[in-house]
Amino acid sequence: MSGRWWAGIDWSWGLQDFVVIDRDGATVLHLRVEESHEGVTQILNALRGLNPTSHRFSRRQVPIAIEDGNRLLVAELRRHKQPVIVIPPAVTARYRGRHMAAVSKSDRGDAELLADIIRQNPGRRRPLPETSDHAQAIAVLARTQEFSADTARRAMIRLRSHLGMYFPAAVDAWAGMQHGLRRAEARAVLALAPTPRRAAALSKRVLYDTLAAAGRTRLLDLEAARLHALFAEPRLRQQPATETAMGERTRLYVAELDAACVHAEQMAAQTDAAFSTHPHYAIYRSFPACGPLIAARLFAEIGDDPMRFPTAKGLRAYAGTAPITWSSGRSHTVVHRSVCNRALKRAAHQWAFGSLTRSPGCRALYDARRERGDGYAAALRQVANRLLTGLHHCLRTGQLYDEAAMFRT
Structure with missing residues (x-):
């Protein structure tokens, strides 16, 4: 029997196909196990039994390939190292087409294929990083907050589109303001008066009290007067019965938007509270424009495994800010990287954009790249590259951000 093996798991909602192949690609073991403690025990015992006579052999020498790393089966296997x-x-x-001319698919065949991929590319496929439980919890919170914020944005777009069909004054009332219809006062007013007829009947005092209850503290009189005058302006309207019916749908959309906004705010507070107790928190927050949410989103995708990114180049490639070179003969093209961690790429883009007004060095780098002919996005990627390089250095050395050291002249 061969001295080295590779394993693959084809996950499904029922039984999982577990396959082990040797260095020649021949299948030496096939099991069908459940996603349970018993199933994990079967897998680990099968790996131990591959070479029971050797004192140097360990099941941890056999890597397991799988397509989805978020399953409970993977979490339990990682708990056992x-x-x-x-x-x-x-x-x-x-890879499926490499093994046969007539491409076919089966659960066992997919498990064998996964094992064969890591057999053929032993140095190109690395195991999942050794991220701590604390870091994984922060990542879940940060991603949940981002999902809630995106849900709120989509709900706002849906509400705005619906209001435009019968209540344009509500669209204009908070247009141009920060957060628009996501503002707490906007949600409170629309919940109280979801139709133009009911909004026009609101008095300044009722509007004043509604704005105050929603949390507004400044210029309450002026804002109440502005809304009162805006809602009283003559506008095109739907028929009364149709308008009332459309108002009921607005109530639904406002309730969805309110729930998403409240949850996003709660998750933002929980995420920052959880991240603030991690040793890397001070390093992330020391960088310009790296606020609580941006810092948590960056950390969620980078993690706290010090061996995950040995070089800053690997981190930049993972974030999608490092370009790709296509060279063949006389052709030589440099393009931006599309295959990357999209969540980290979004966070890095927002981080770079915010740093332009908070870091003179980032602003100077951005302006220099624009003068050289780079577009807006390309110049921002250069800024993100520099920030990620500095973040990688600080995480490796434990230092805080230093503007003078980051942009030496």
């Missing part, structure tokens, strides 16, 4: 390598489904699909 078993190396797990995640293979994207797109990569698996590309």
Whole structure:
């Protein structure tokens, strides 16, 4: 029997196909196990039994490939320190045609294919990072907050589109203001008066009290008078019965928007509270424009495994800010990287944009890149590259951000 093995798991809602292959690509073991403690025990015992006579052999020498790294099966295997390598489904699909001319698919065949991918590319596929439980919890909170914020944005767009069909004054009332219809006062007024007829009947005193109850503290008299005058202006309207019916849908949309906004605010507070107790918190927050949410989103995708990114180049490539070079013969093209961690790329873009007004060095770098002919996005990627390089250095050395050291002249 061969001295080294590779394993693959094809996950499903029922039984999981577990396959082990040797260095020649031949299948030496096939099991069908459940996603349970018993199933994990079967997998670990099967790995131990591959070479029971050797005192140097350990099951941890056998990496396991799987397409989804978020399953409970993977969490349990990692708890037992078993190396797990995640293979994207797109990569698996590309490799499927290499094994046979007539492409077929089966659960066992996919498990064998996953194992064969890491057998053929031993140095290109790395196990999942050793992220702490604290860091994983922060990542879940940060991603949940981002999802809630995106849900609120989508709910606002849906509400605004609906209001435009029968209540344009409500769209104009908070247009141009920060957060627009997501503002707490906007949600409170629309919940009280979801139709133009009911909004026109509101007195200044009722509007004043509604704005105050929603949390507004400044210029209450002027804002109440502005809304009162705006809602009283003659506008095109739907028929009374139709307008009332459309108001009921507005109530639903406002309730959805309010729930998403409240949850996003709560998750923002929980995320910052959880991240503030991590040792990396001070390093992230020392960088310009790296506020609580941006810092948490960056940390959620980078993690706290010091061996995950040995070089800053790897971190930049993972974030999608490092370019890709296509060179063949006389052709030489440099393009931006599209295959990357999209969440980290979004966070880095927002971080770079915010740093332009908070860091003279970032602003000077951005202006220099624009003068050289870079577009807006390309120049921001250069700023993000510099920030990520500095963040990588600070995380490796434990230092805080230093503007003078970051942009030495």
